Each structure stands twice: as C-alpha cells, then as structure tokens.
Amino acid sequence: xxxxxxxxxxxxxxxxxxxxxxxEEIQGTLEGAYDQEDPETAKRMFERDKNVLRDNGIPVEMxxxxxxxxxxxxxxRKEKYYLPEIAFTPEEISALYVAAHTPGEDTWAEEGLRKxxxxxxxxxxxxxxxxPLAAGPDVPSDRLAAxxxxxxxxRRLTFAYRTARGEVSERHLDPYxxxxxxxxxxxxxxxxxxxxxxxxxxxxxESDPIDAGEGSTPPEGFHAADHVQTGPWGPGEPETxxxxxxxxxxxxxxxxxxxxxxxxxxxxxxxxxxxxPASAPEWLASWVLGFGPDAEALEPPELRExxxxxxxxxxxxx
Amino acid sequence: xxxxxxxxxxxxxxxxxxxxxxxxxMLVVVPYLVRHPGVPLAEVSRLFDVAEEDLTEDLDLLLVSxxxxxxxxxxxxxxxxxxxxxxxxxxxxxRPLRLSRNEARDLYLRAKALSATPGLEESAALDSALAKLAxxxxxxxxxELAERVEAAETGRPAATLDSxxxxxxxRERIEIAYHAVSTAETTVRRVDxxxxxxxxxxxxxVAWDHLSGEERLFRAxxxxxxxxxxxxxxxxxxxxxxxxxxxxxxxxxxxTLRLGPGARWVxxxxxTQRVEETGDGSLEVELRASRLEWVARLLLRVGTEAQVIxxxxxxxxxxxxxxxxxxxxQVTSPVIAPPA
Numbered sequence: 194x195x196x197x198x199x200x201x202x203x204x205x206x207x208x209x210x211x212x213x214x215x216x217e218e219i220q221g222t223l224e225g226a227y228d229q230e231d232p233e234t235a236k237r238m239f240e241r242d243k244n245v246l247r248d249n250g251i252p253v254e255m256x257x258x259x260x261x262x263x264x265x266x267x268x269x270r271k272e273k274y275y276l277p278e279i280a281f282t283p284e285e286i287s288a289l290y291v292a293a294h295t296p297g298e299d300t301w302a303e304e305g306l307r308k309x310x311x312x313x314x315x316x317x318x319x320x321x322x323x324x325p326l327a328a329g330p331d332v333p334s335d336r337l338a339a340x341x342x343x344x345x346x347x348r349r350l351t352f353a354y355r356t357a358r359g360e361v362s363e364r365h366l367d368p369y370x371x372x373x374x375x376x377x378x379x380x381x382x383x384x385x386x387x388x389x390x391x392x393x394x395x396x397x398x399e400s401d402p403i404d405a406g407e408g409s410t411p412p413e414g415f416h417a418a419d420h421v422q423t424g425p426w427g428p429g430e431p432e433t434x435x436x437x438x439x440x441x442x443x444x445x446x447x448x449x450x451x452x453x454x455x456x457x458x459x460x461x462x463x464x465x466x467x468x469x470p471a472s473a474p475e476w477l478a479s480w481v482l483g484f485g486p487d488a489e490a491l492e493p494p495e496l497r498e499x500x501x502x503x504x505x506x507x508x509x510x511x
Numbered sequence: 512x513x514x515x516x517x518x519x520x521x522x523x524x525x526x527x528x529x530x531x532x533x534x535x536x537m538l539v540v541v542p543y544l545v546r547h548p549g550v551p552l553a554e555v556s557r558l559f560d561v562a563e564e565d566l567t568e569d570l571d572l573l574l575v576s577x578x579x580x581x582x583x584x585x586x587x588x589x590x591x592x593x594x595x596x597x598x599x600x601x602x603x604x605x606r607p608l609r610l611s612r613n614e615a616r617d618l619y620l621r622a623k624a625l626s627a628t629p630g631l632e633e634s635a636a637l638d639s640a641l642a643k644l645a646x647x648x649x650x651x652x653x654x655e656l657a658e659r660v661e662a663a664e665t666g667r668p669a670a671t672l673d674s675x676x677x678x679x680x681x682r683e684r685i686e687i688a689y690h691a692v693s694t695a696e697t698t699v700r701r702v703d704x705x706x707x708x709x710x711x712x713x714x715x716x717v718a719w720d721h722l723s724g725e726e727r728l729f730r731a732x733x734x735x736x737x738x739x740x741x742x743x744x745x746x747x748x749x750x751x752x753x754x755x756x757x758x759x760x761x762x763x764x765x766x767t768l769r770l771g772p773g774a775r776w777v778x779x780x781x782x783t784q785r786v787e788e789t790g791d792g793s794l795e796v797e798l799r800a801s802r803l804e805w806v807a808r809l810l811l812r813v814g815t816e817a818q819v820i821x822x823x824x825x826x827x828x829x830x831x832x833x834x835x836x837x838x839x840x841q842v843t844s845p846v847i848a849p850p851a
Binding site: 331 | 530531533534535537538539542543558559569572573575576577578579581603604606607608609610611612613614615616617618620621622623624625626627633636637639640643644647648654655656659660661662663670690695697709710711712732733772775788792794807808809810811812813814815818819826829830832833834835836837839840
C-alpha cells in the first residue's frame, strides 16, 4: 500500500471512529496497511505513521476505548480536527494573503493561509493579486519559530549571540516577549548572565536556540516594547525636543518622516525650522549630520556643540 | 502513556517526508474539491501552487482510499473530465484540517509584522483578521503568543504610497518628483511602477524609469509628488519583494572602510563585498557604490568611528561635505568659537 494512501485511510478511519480504536482493531480494519509478518515491524510502522500525522498537526489522541478503561485506543476528535468557520471579510482575507506571501521561502504561513482561504465558502479569491508586500524577516524562519515557541511556553533558552560590537558569547535567557521594530524581530526577556531585562535581535542569534528547561514568568505589567527602541533619537522614549533647520530640498522629507515633528517657520532662504522629539544629543547629532549641509542643528546648545565637535573631528581625520 | 498524551506535538525542525507533504496537501485540496464540484484542474493547480501531474497523482491515490468496510460505495470517487474534477464519498474531508501550531504561529508573526508597517492601508483589516484567528483557533494554536508579541514600526510612512499602489494596480504611468540620497538632488521622472514592498523599515517601489531607460528601485518616502500622465503601460515583470536592495553595476567603485565598534552596524545594514575582523573590535569592509555621495553622507553620520581606507576620492568628498556643513554653524552661530 502506498504510504500516502495508508495515511489518508488512517486519518479517515480515526476521524469517523465512534470510539478510540486499538492498534489491533486498526490493523484488522485497514487491510494491507499494517499486516507485515513480523508484528514488531507492523507496530513500528503504525507508530511512525501516527507520528507523521501528529507532526503535521493532525490531532491523534490516545484514550480508553470504553468506560472500563481497560484498553487504550486512538481517535481523531472531529471538533479538534476540522477548521472552525471563521467569518473573514474579503478585506481581511486579502490582507492575510498579502501577509503570508514570503518571497523566496516556503513557510508554514502559506500552508496555513490556504486552509483559511480555500476552506471558506464562496469565492473569496476574486480580486486577489499583486506580489508580496514585504521582504522576509532577516532571521531564518525555523530560528524565529523556536524563539516564538519559547516565548509562548516561557521556556528558558541558551544560544550563541553576537552583539552589535561583534562579540559572540553563549547567552541564557528567559524569554518574555517578541517585538517587531524597524524590520527586525527582537526577543526580550530576563538575561540570566546580567540579571536584568534585555532585548536581543533575533538575526544576531548565531546558533539554534536550545531549550534549557522551564523559564520564569514576566513581572507584573511587563511590556516588551519598552525594552526595544530604535528611533532617530536613539534608545528610550524621547524626553525633550530639538530644533533643526532643513534646506528646502529635504525639509518636506524630514517633516513627513518623524512622528511628533512640528514644522515651524520658513526662512527667507527657504530653510524650514522643524521641532523634533529628542533624547541623547549624540544620537540626534549623528542623524542631523547624515543630511550634510542640508541640515543645521539649532537647539538645544548641547546638540549644536556635539554636531560642531564631530564635524571638526571628521575634518581633522580626513 | 505520558509521551502519548500530546495531541499537537509538532516538530518544527523535522524535515517533512514526501509522503507527509502530500498528505498535508491532500487534506487541504480535497475539501476544496468537495466544495467546488467540477472545478478545473488548472485552477486548483494555480491556487495550491502544485503541478497538475502531482495533483492527478494525488487524486489517483485518493481513488483507493475511503472508509470501512471499503466496499465500492465507501471508496472516494474521483472523476476527471475535460480537465475538471468531481469528488464523491469524501464528506469526511469536506472541511480542511485546522491550522497547525506551526502554521498559525508563522501566519500570526508575519501578519503582525506587516500590520505594523507604516502607511499600509491593509493594517486595520490585518489586525481584525488576527483577532478573529486568535479567537477561533483558541489557545492550542496561537497560545499566549497574541499577548506576548508586539509590533511597532518607527519607520517613516510614505505619503505617496497609496497613489503609487493605485498606479500599479491600474498600470498607470506616473511622473514622480524624487529626492535621491545618492546625489542629494530632486529629479522629475516618468516611471512605470510594478511592485511595492517594505524592507528594513522602508517602502520601496520597483519601476521602469524612463529618465535612465533602466529598471530602478525608489524609496517610497523620498517620492515627494506623484502626478498622473494619463498613459498606461504593459508590465515588464520586474521583480519585487525579496530582490536585493542594491544591484551592482560594472561602473561601481569599491570603497574600503575600517569600522570601529560604534560603526559596525554599517556592515549589517549595507551589502558588503568583504568583511574582515581586524582583531581589535573593528571591521575592515569593502562596499560597492555607484556614487560616492551617499557613502560620504554615511561617513558624516558615523563620524570618526569609521575611517576611509580608499579610495582617496572619497576622503575628498567627505571633506567637501563636512566643510560647508561646518561653515553654516560659523555663519549663523557666533556663540561657538571657531577652532583655534
């Protein structure tokens, strides 16, 4: 019997079974499937098939065959097998379609989406077109999946991590949350090597994470996103504001790009003053300098001084 | 028995055997066939991204499957006529299998990330779809994930993105005012936009550029204005998401930089030709650049944490950029004393 035929028949049999079936009953019903001469071989084959089903999300359960609980058998509960009807709007289904599309990689997301799309009634497919809207994440999907599973189950993880400075070391983490920011996934949790909550960029995890047992529970009111920040103003919520003048060439872009930017006066030369959220001057100085002669830091004085100091360092160095 | 208790113990890293893959496929395809009698094979092949031969093979296997006692009336009936498929006696497969934990998790993560993308008109629909998904599939599928995943993009929304996407859908040629960082200049050009995609915090537009007569990638946030031309175009099949953000050309210049610890991020953010550890926490990297302007601006940003090894022309560009920038501060701020 072809392995796929055997598997399909096994699913059908267990799904339609009125009560859990013992291996012997399955063997007797599914002719040609598990009737190898050596009973050990037949049983092993069944075990393998059962694992294939479970690995593929088919909920094969083991339960007593009757109220006397003398024997155990196998069954697939319909309510656990069938996809429930989910009333998606056409907008929702096409948004999911767009999200599941990953360029260059087959993911579980696409298989999952097919179930949602094609299991639904009617022609929700009409009008779906267009390519994927986002590049895939910069972390292998298996690795991200392992981290996400650990976050879900609060399992402690051990992995090799490369810092932004390039140092690689083994780290131990109780993961509490996943955060998506600026095109990267971060895992946030209790860093056991430093005894504090830290964030780790998933793309800098250099080994497959190893499950190191039960982890700890996030503290009350824990908010993972608080521990990951990447704005032009650097890490941390912006505390103060800064005033920067931009040339007419780039002012529109600076004003559009940053939430909280307030457009002020336009000078006679067309330069526009924009007030921006800011925190540490060294971060903002770097951002302002990226505009070259198209931007000038006006306030606060520390920001202005930082920009000038850097320019002088650069001019001395080249 | 304890090891047998788990009903959803999936092994995400186990490579699925070919039989398992076919089984998974059939458990999604068959319900579709049951619900859509007489559907053309070609359509099924397109929807499920499976070759027609493979589908036919699957269906042949299905013919010998069924339910006990496996008499002819219990076996699944498959009828293919003029390229269309009918299935009978497969009511037990009339609904697809639930999403597995792997599928639900991956779909959830991708949708969550996309919904946070600034300026995406689908965001609201995605969020409500995710809420329904988490609700209907229950804790076994999504688990605590919904509570523990947060997405917040700090990238810039592109004001012109919607009009570009509309032009793509309508195949409309547009005229854009584009500010290129590589030259620090704004140009007006006619383009045929084919795809948009979001990558590392920015939206990109893939288009045929009539100004250069080449395929070009535009950062959407740097498109200042979009104007209709009233003309239409035939798509050339330009590749969208997943393509490299930078395509090298033979005219490119190789730039060699030494990046101190505070500038190492440059090697992660920009495509490099060569990266070498120097042993003192620095990196020596080679990048290819079609224009030195953007590299000079990058160096202004990074400051002395980065050092130019070559070419010398780049040092001149940095000087030419830093000089006038420094001058602005002298002219308008007498508070800061000029260097001694």
